[in-house]
Amino acid sequence: MSFDNHEQIVFCNDKDTGLKAIIGIHNTVLGPALGGTRMWNYTSEWEALNDVLRLSRGMTYKSAITGLNLGGGKAVLIGDAKTQKTPELMLKFGEFVHSLGGKYITAEDVGMATSDMDLVRTVTPYVTGISESKGGAGNPSPITAYGVFMGMKAAAKYTFGSELLEDKVIYVQGIGNVGEALVENLSNEGAKVYISDINQERLEEVRDKYSVEIYGGSNLYAEKMDIYAPCALGATINDFTINQLNTKIIAGAANNQLAEEQKHGKMLREKGIVYAPDFLINAGGIINVYAELENYDRKEIMRKTENIYNTTLEILKKADNDNITTHQAAFNIAQARIDARKSEK
Numbered sequence: 001m002s003f004d005n006h007e008q009i010v011f012c013n014d015k016d017t018g019l020k021a022i023i024g025i026h027n028t029v030l031g032p033a034l035g036g037t038r039m040w041n042y043t044s045e046w047e048a049l050n051d052v053l054r055l056s057r058g059m060t061y062k063s064a065i066t067g068l069n070l071g072g073g074k075a076v077l078i079g080d081a082k083t084q085k086t087p088e089l090m091l092k093f094g095e096f097v098h099s100l101g102g103k104y105i106t107a108e109d110v111g112m113a114t115s116d117m118d119l120v121r122t123v124t125p126y127v128t129g130i131s132e133s134k135g136g137a138g139n140p141s142p143i144t145a146y147g148v149f150m151g152m153k154a155a156a157k158y159t160f161g162s163e164l165l166e167d168k169v170i171y172v173q174g175i176g177n178v179g180e181a182l183v184e185n186l187s188n189e190g191a192k193v194y195i196s197d198i199n200q201e202r203l204e205e206v207r208d209k210y211s212v213e214i215y216g217g218s219n220l221y222a223e224k225m226d227i228y229a230p231c232a233l234g235a236t237i238n239d240f241t242i243n244q245l246n247t248k249i250i251a252g253a254a255n256n257q258l259a260e261e262q263k264h265g266k267m268l269r270e271k272g273i274v275y276a277p278d279f280l281i282n283a284g285g286i287i288n289v290y291a292e293l294e295n296y297d298r299k300e301i302m303r304k305t306e307n308i309y310n311t312t313l314e315i316l317k318k319a320d321n322d323n324i325t326t327h328q329a330a331f332n333i334a335q336a337r338i339d340a341r342k343s344e345k
């Protein structure tokens, strides 16, 4: 169901290292398909395939709306990153990436660290998100978080008339690499932050570091809040959660937050919840890794990421003017850029 004219899907298997991966290349009209590698304990290959199809497609539109000359791709590794990720497995995966000759360029995503990309770099140049000490732009997560912060501020400006998040009640779901950095930005601004995660140790660590509160209830979606920030996995906005949501804004880092883009985008609009499209506001990471290909510096990375504020505000207004969902408004602009390049070609 998630096939959307994907250009190429590659299944990678290696018995010796236990590697089971799928690389999804959605679209390469604007440039090589760049997108991170996710390692997750999928319950089946179908689940992994579905994820890579959705994620790679998302990357196409993320790069397009951000104005980058990149296509959309993504890779998923099937397995537990904590127990099954070995150097041998990562190197084998790098060889598969290399075999695509640059059509797909990888980076880190859930379950991956900068050091994993450094390892992949020893077998292929088609990798980004490598350490600064090795000439890369380093961990993209803090930049992703900063972009989400900018998008959230734009949504606040649009909804409350002020971009200031001081005293706003914000629930951050998932406090991994991006979530934690977002919590830091939010607590610096004086927001009232609640955190939730399936990892109790991390919850306590982040709570102690930023003086935020751990959410102790059993159904976060029904809590009254100003902003819900999904920063774990996708599809948390679905038939089940949407009717319970008691928030004014949704703005977070997770990819593919809407389980069904059209249907759930519309339901949010009808409920009066302002949704900052995920692929628009979580583009900081790709802006950061793109710097490795285009050789721009930190200042330019921050300028481009800060601009997410302007683009988000524009999109929210455009959705209102055109009476369409915010997701559709962002999508239309991205698609127009791809179509224009295609006809130039």
Ligand SMILES: NC(=O)c1ccc[n+]([C@@H]2O[C@H](COP(=O)([O-])OP(=O)(O)OC[C@H]3O[C@@H](n4cnc5c(N)ncnc54)[C@H](O)[C@@H]3O)[C@@H](O)[C@H]2O)c1
Pocket (backbone or CB within 6 Å): 108, 109, 110, 111, 140, 141, 144, 173, 174, 175, 176, 177, 178, 179, 196, 197, 198, 199, 202, 231, 232, 233, 234, 253, 254, 255, 282, 283, 285, 286
């Ligand atoms: N890292 C980036 O630069 C980047 C860029 C764009 C988008 N994203 C997206 O942002 C999200 C987070 O990425 P990350 O790099 O921080 O990943 P991460 O693996 O570092 O963190 C994910 C966190 O979510 C938690 N989690 C998982 N399931 C959960 C659940 N059901 N409820 C609550 N918490 C749960 C995990 O325990 C973990 O702490 C992902 O969807 C990713 O695709 C990341």
